[in-house]
Amino acid sequence: MFGRLMPETASVQAVLTDRIFLGLTIASALILALVVGLILVFAIRFRRGSRVDRHPLPDIVSREFEIGWTAATIFLFVFVFWWAASAQIGAYSAPPNAIEIHVVAKQWMWKAQASNGAREINELHVPVNAPVKLIMTSQDVIHSFFVPAFRLKRDVLPDQQTEAWFQATKTGTFHLLCTEYCGTDHARMLGRVIVMEPEAYARWLSAQPEGDDLAHQGERLFSERGCAGCHAPGSRVHAPSLAGIWERPVPLEGDRFATADAGYIRDSILQPGRDVVAGYAPVMPSYAGLLDDGEIQAITAYIRALGSEPGVVRELGTPEVRSNVPGDVRARSPAMVPGAPVLDVPAPPEPGSRP
Template sequence: MVGRLMPESASLQAVLTDRIFIGLTIASALILALVVGLLLVFAIRFRRGSKADRHPLPEIVSREFEIGWTAATIFLFVFIFWWAASAEIGAYSVPPNAIEIHVVAKQWMWKVQGSNGAREINELHVPVNAPVKLIMTSQDVIHSFFVPAFRLKRDVLPDQQTEAWFQATKTGTFHLLCTEYCGTDHARMLGRVIVMEPEAYARWLSAQPEGDDLAHQGERLFSERGCAGCHAPGSAVHAPSLAGIWERPVPLEGGRFATADAAYLRDSILQPGRDVVAGYAPVMPSYAGLLDDGEIQAITAYIRALGSEPGVVRALGTPDLRSNVPGGVRERSPAMVPGAPVLDQPGPGVRP
């Protein structure tokens, strides 16, 4: 059975992508037919020994032809670029009410966690006709989250977060494939995306094992793993309070500022000596190896839930210890946020 020539089109983006693909296919077929046709016609008509007219071409014709087809090619290609670019720009703005799904990729499986706590391995259940935002990271090497039916692909990087979003338009089960070579079982890192009607999705959700949502899990971890021992108000250890710091500027040693986003929090947990807050001693122990990526995501969600109130003023004392990290401190490369930051409230004028 020959089967289909194009995958199922099951998302909003798939429609746009397919339109461009078909347009390009038609244009390419025409250009190819033109070139091959001319080659054949000329080769046969002007084959050695044939009686066709062969007077030399006037020079002016050859120059004008050149300029003509060069200009035509440039205009055609710039038009295609403009068409493709305008479809792509839309794909980067995440709708504000998107369901957030956290994905952790590791060799060779996908760990999926909804912000309401539902956890899955190699499967992702989503409702149809609702925007879904994927916040993804990897535990080891670069993977890539690919759902052909949605025309969706985004690489998943270690120690960074990448984001992508989609809105499924058809129910059904669709392939999820890893598409960045990641080692021995790269080809076996398959999963399924299951799109359900809203009622079925709600029923599925309620049938999941009782789990706190991500922020509550994070709150539990915050106290169980000892973070509250220093960072809670009233602690004997002088540590910065974490209430209200989400996405606020944080003053660091040496007069620089960092923004307290997910990347900064992750760095502070795993490499606390790097960007020490001004006025504090670098005494926080590293949690590298003690917290896995899923737990870090939960704690991040908790701190985010604590809000972003301005006005948390820290006392700027004189630094008493210098950072001994070799090479100096610098801003690390942040998560790619394709067009939309991670917001608590919707930004102005974001089109769904």
């Protein structure tokens, strides 16, 4: 009977969420039954006109009862908080081997792109029993990514990146909804998540139109939009190198530090004067309005693909453990190779002009 009242359970997170929901429901029902039962007993036992001995209890009994009841309530609250919070916090930490998919929400559709370049609109193909990490942002207003069968719900915000992950446990097609009112056609902002067997997913992936993956798209944008003209080691402009900074601490002005993650890269592109790297002048122009969310995601993927080992330049698609020996990498970004010629790339266009 309980299963009929709940949506289909199709992910690892759904099992944990249902377990918490069921536990809280049972605990609430027991507490409600206890309170209602005591009210009925007292209302009947001590009703007006009854001949009940109303001698008060000794003070010590009353005090011990109150202390015990308060301690039990606090223990129950702390346990429930720990139980629910531990499951929810785990939803923010994707496994390191998770498949990465970038999602851009806009009125009124979901645009998804896998790291290998496969693109979809209002559909998301994933393999079963494999963790999937979603990196999401919005091009206009606040949306909310919701898959009932996965018990997955995460707000998608403009000018910010939010992350979530799931692991589907059964194949099939599941509803994807927007649960944040986002305008006239909010109710039509629908999609579906298609969970496939690994072999079927591999065939589907290979059948998609060929194109550059996100990292190579970002590499191209890095040069086309003028980034390489400043961040190349031999550039005439004194700007920090981006090789090997991913998820490493970056020293900032004012004796502060920031972690070079997706949020930091995005803020540095759109608000370069906000967190200036120590020892560098705040001369970088803002790219707000010049780069859309998909392009920012691509540049971020490129910087991430360069690795997190300082001074090491990696070929895109190679493991990060590869050493940086001059001449052993055939396809590098000129902006990241020490001593490479500086690209004569024009400065970013003025806001309002076409790039």
